[in-house]
Amino acid sequence: MNEVEKFIGYKFKNKKLLTQSLTHKSVNTQINYEKFEFIGDSIINFYITDWLYKKFNNEKENNLSIRRSQLVSKKNLSQISKKLNLHKSIKIDDNINISDRIHCDLFESLIGAIYLDSSYGEVKKIMNYISFYFIKTNTIYDFKGTLISLFKKGKIKNFFLDTIIYKKDKKIYVSKIEMNGFYFYGFDTSKKNAEMNSAQLAYNFYKKSIL
């Protein structure tokens, strides 16, 4: 078993899938993790939806949807990826900086590769095994409320939030936040989620700007 296999507690039947799942396109334009990431992303989304549905059975669909978008966010998945040390096994051009995007993609592609090597049942077992990484992030962080309170305290000069629905039948909401002269956009099929998305971007920007 190599390092990655030890960390996730899964032994690949087809080692080529493991290698491909850790290969960035910069070192191989043909055989890399791009397509594994495509499939892994949808499995993770399904697993987390199922997990949330069962764990927070009394909550409304809208709340579950907010929880899900936080759990499947680049921020959260890249943290899990880092804890699993996936970046230590990556094959990538030395000149490329391993961004959170890449950390996140690595985790998604590994899950995709495990699925292709086995079954959804196997993926579920592994996800259950590493789900304690999710626990810390299963509380809904109220970015919008936090920003409003920072604005009231005078820590943010200008704050303006506006959410509109673009195409009614498509149920696509666009939330725009104007904060200290910068704009942040959130899109979603629910108004609450669209606002949460824009508020999260604005909050992350605020946090960086005060460092």
Add this chain to the structure above:
Amino acid sequence: MNEVEKFIGYKFKNKKLLTQSLTHKSVNTQINYEKFEFIGDSIINFYITDWLYKKFNNEKENNLSIRRSQLVSKKNLSQISKKLNLHKSIKIDDNINISDRIHCDLFESLIGAIYLDSSYGEVKKIMNYISFYFIKTNTIYDFKGTLISLFKKGKIKNFFLDTIIYKKDKKIYVSKIEMNGFYFYGFDTSKKNAEMNSAQLAYNFYKKSIL
């Protein structure tokens, strides 16, 4: 077996799940299909991703992603729902018109209910069984190209397409089409998909406007 069970070839162990999956919130604000739809949507996304990955193994991730967005679209899922006659078993307030949104939701919630009643393996079997409904829609329809050719032929007076990236690290593209004084927006994490989305909206509008 009731009508729905016959159509999908699945017998529910827990009939309450079947009933709930066909109940609109207008007749029961508590026990309705909203949360089943939440879970069903993510299962369908996963199933179709897996199906496309295996069926079009030589295609790039970007193409697969376009195919997926067409297959999981409200338009396509509502058509499947209609073919399965799900609306004939819906419990809904008589004053509500059954829109494509509702047809689509019904299909998603039914799939969610089957999953909760059994397993992903069972859902996969049923989806395989009804996957011939997908076959007709597995060709990529080039909405953008069609619009451009309509514009060249003078059938569309004004056509202008502009795609920008909002937040680079979030990889969110917004594509805007201006056509005969109307605006159509598409959002996606890939530029091609964002353009396909806006072009699809514009094309649907064009088709309606010439009737």
